[in-house]
Amino acid sequence: MNKRDDVSNWAIYRAQEILQREGMDLAKSARSFDHNAIRENGMLLARAIAASLIEASAAMSK
Numbered sequence: 001m002n003k004r005d006d007v008s009n010w011a012i013y014r015a016q017e018i019l020q021r022e023g024m025d026l027a028k029s030a031r032s033f034d035h036n037a038i039r040e041n042g043m044l045l046a047r048a049i050a051a052s053l054i055e056a057s058a059a060m061s062k
Contacts, residue, residue, distance in 0.1 A: 007059055014055075018048045 022045040029037030 003060075007056060010059070011052075011056060014052045018045070018052060022048045 022041065026038065026041040026045050029041045
């Protein structure tokens with residue numbers, strides 16, 4: 001397995017983690033029509049995605 005495959009597998013795993021955690025929280029807040037929670041959970045999802053992109057970029061540059 002090469003580095004590109006390793007990063008691809010890592011990205012798939014991280015995406016699943018993010019969706020299970022932050023994505024589910026966002027869906028629950030949307031379901032309850034809690035606009036403050038929707039905004040907050042949407043920001044948490046965006047931050048998790050941004051953090052994973054930074055992490056992936058750092059991994060690719062090594």
